[in-house]
Amino acid sequence: MVSKNTKKASLALMGSMLGFIVAKKYAPKDSYPFILIGGFIGSCLGEELISENLKR
Secondary structure, eight states: OOOHHHHHHHHHHHHHHHHHHHHHHHOSSOOHHHHHHHHHHHHHHHHHHOOOOOOO
16 A cells, blocks of 8 residues: 555656656756746645645
8 A cells, every 4th residue: 555645746746757857848948847847736736635634
């Protein structure tokens, strides 16, 4: 079973990689802001889409 934090981290990583790909295609000079924005969007989606399973 994969933990909630692992799922969120994978979405942040996918967002960062997507931002990197977009940056390499459209902005060859500076790709760092695209990577940050992609990671931020992935983190936000992870917070909203992945629910906590509280079994107490």
